[in-house]
Amino acid sequence: MNKKVLVTGGAGYIGSHVVRQLGELGYDVVVYDNCSTGSANAVLYGKLIIGDLADIDKLYQVFAKHQFSAVLHFGASLIVPESVALPLDYYANNTRNTLNLLRCCSAMGVNQFIFSSTAAVYGELQQNPVSESAPTIPINPYGRSKLMSEWLIQDYALSSSMTYVILRYFNVAGADPKGRIGQISPNATHLIKVACDVARGEKKELQIFGTDFPTPDGTGIRDYVHVEDLAAAHLDALRYIDMGGESQIFNCGYGQGYSVRQVIERVKAISGVDFPVVEMERRPGDPAIVTACANKIRQVLGWQPKYNHLDTIIFTTLAWDKQRQNSQLPVNGKLTRLYSLVS
The missing domain is CATH 3.40.50.720 (NAD(P)-binding Rossmann-like Domain)
Incomplete structure (x- = not known):
């Protein structure tokens, strides 16, 4: 090539x-x-x-x-x-x-x-x-x-x-499953990265913007x-x-969504850290649910996702950040087996 x-x-x-x-x-x-x-x-x-x-x-x-x-x-x-x-x-x-x-x-x-x-x-x-x-x-x-x-x-x-x-x-x-590269921005705003930062003690709390959406648990759902x-x-x-x-x-996108509370629950479970969560008012313009219809990319490009699982996304995010910053995050059995699970 x-x-x-x-x-x-x-x-x-x-x-x-x-x-x-x-x-x-x-x-x-x-x-x-x-x-x-x-x-x-x-x-x-x-x-x-x-x-x-x-x-x-x-x-x-x-x-x-x-x-x-x-x-x-x-x-x-x-x-x-x-x-x-x-x-x-x-x-x-x-x-x-x-x-x-x-x-x-x-x-x-x-x-x-x-x-x-x-x-x-x-x-x-x-x-x-x-x-x-x-x-x-x-x-x-x-x-x-x-x-x-x-x-x-x-x-x-x-x-x-x-x-x-x-x-x-x-x-x-998420991040490279082999731990070579990942997100390094200190100003990340997306939920999973921010939640992982809070779990590692990089930020003091996680804010939920809106708990009264018309969704099963009241929080926004994203793909x-x-x-x-x-x-x-x-x-x-x-x-x-x-x-x-x-x-x-x-x-x-994957065409499926997880709520803010679902993401927080999984980050807490995988990291082993029960970090503080603060409920805030909705932000203007935030829709209740945003998921992709991803049929076209699968049909036309033949795109076949390999890491379509919330836990895998969180595992790789936590593992990359822990490796990069040598965090003192408590590591449970799931996280220590990360690379063998997703490599």
Whole structure:
């Protein structure tokens, strides 16, 4: 395999897992990342170029030197409350920088593009599980900046020979089952990572935002997808394009949901820590249930998740964080057997 691919944001949480899987399959990988939230240590394969997507001159130089066959674009800002406070930064980093990449693709004849998008483009859901045909009415600058990026990609593809796959993520969690890489962001906001941080004593308490939703236990229900399965979807997408597949948009989720209380119960059981939980008011715009209709990605790409189990997602998150930070977290029998269970 000598196909050369560019992975923007490849030193970050999701991008680094994709880079590792690409490298294991023999792809020639170039990672372009400013390492503002990622880490050079997470890049296990290929060549890392430290650079910002806003630096279009440097981008052109990288494209001209390497002659890429495909671009996988992960570089983005992704914290919703931050996007509300700093909307211009989000449109610059997410939307403008996608435009910069597409200009380079146009100039250098790169005709395969895989984009890391989000379920936030759907906004307040009119149906659940949500399918790719649902209306896209995002309710915050993060979701709007990603939807605008999707439009840029789609419009450019209509005027060129580019083929794209847009992957709309749901709630990503977990870590490499062999403990090599995982999430390192100190400002993580997703429930499973935050709950694991509280279990390890990194945070003092876990807040539940809303306990009066119309769900069985009153807390919100979400679709959690393991980062390894999500990464595999990108390789499936790349193979699909290579085989002449048409441009597509896919949801990346399991099509099943767990409530906030269910997640907390499992993190407590697996970690052996009964950490404090504080009930808060609902956050504006939080829907009761968000799950993916994931039929299309399974049928078209042949995506076959291997880690579709809440306990596995939590096991790998806890094990990675314990290994990385040498936490004093009490380890029960389940956690010590983690790698033999999921490797």
